[in-house]
Amino acid sequence: MNERAERRRRSEEKILAAARALFAERGYQATTIRAVAAAAAVDPALIMQFFGNKGNLFRLAVTAPSEEPATCDPERLTELVLDVLGVKLAEGPGGSDAAMRSMLTHPEAAAHVRDSLSTQIQQASTAIDDDEAELRAALMLTTLLGVTVGKHLLGLESLRTASPERIVELLRPSLRALANVRN
Amino acid sequence: MNERAERRRRSEEKILAAARALFAERGYQATTIRAVAAAAAVDPALIMQFFGNKGNLFRLAVTAPSEEPATCDPERLTELVLDVLGVKLAEGPGGSDAAMRSMLTHPEAAAHVRDSLSTQIQQASTAIDDDEAELRAALMLTTLLGVTVGKHLLGLESLRTASPERIVELLRPSLRALANVRN
DNA sequence: TGACTTGCTCAACGAGCGTAGAGCGAACGG
């Protein structure tokens, strides 16, 4: 009945998975359609036929929900916000790895991360009782962004060798100070 | 006597200035030799003759001291470290704008930023009296990195509209908590 | 079974890139 449709869905997912991995590793520009095709064991032209162009592939790779069990939560860093503010955030600061990797060099990725961050800032700020709730929330989330970038994207030794739990513990008082909560 | 040498130095500096600006704005890959040449009103081949290749131009643009009065210190964010720890840092977290823009997509830029940050972490950690001084210093500097990225590279609304002074004030208690100092 | 659909491949195009080499004209040095 639908052997065709199934094969197609499988191909699409293989391509998206390869694209996610390569975009996350090398960024938008350095990732070629040809490389994605090779990683997915597929012809480059097939990607065009499915996704239209490279920009669209990136958009879907960054937007669409991944089927993998999800890359281990960035340090449970977002749980810190739950800890300190009682607000639950859906994703790590800035969204997917693929989006974050390209956020400084690809305008569309920058917009995606900016939007994701803005949403999280808005959510967090509702739990802060202060005139400058939004600014405080922004500083909290950019702090998490900085730690994530430093540890995962840059691979800073001092952070790579530290235990995630310890990082969370050291960060907690710092975030509390930003949130302006007493204890 | 040296009209030749002077003209050359002027051309080199024009090229380096244009390269710094474009690398900082678009990143390494999206910046073409041809674009730098156009911005400097110079022939592309001249850049090759002076700097050998694109990678070398980037290295020098990122490394060599700029003649401009220096891009306004990233938020006086590094002064915070002086404030809290009594340690003076030479550059903003991660070094030049050009290096930071490409740090997630260009290995050499990543190495440059990583080294710059490691040095600053080392310096800061000497002023922290704690078993985990280095980890604490790393978290302090990645915090500053995150705020800088959020405000200047991503252009987060909540941070762009806030006054630099206010950001510094809100960040101080947070950094103090990380530094493990009492007051 | 036969006409049609469709996932997929192959070969190629035009554009833009980093880079190289020959050559020109003005500054230099004896």
Next chain:
DNA sequence: CCGTTCGCTCTACGCTCGTTGAGCAAGTCA
């Protein structure tokens, strides 16, 4: 004053990229 240097430009090569359109074999459906 003349041979040499050298900053600079022009032209073009080879490569890789995103993208296209024709074509094939296998699945679909009457």
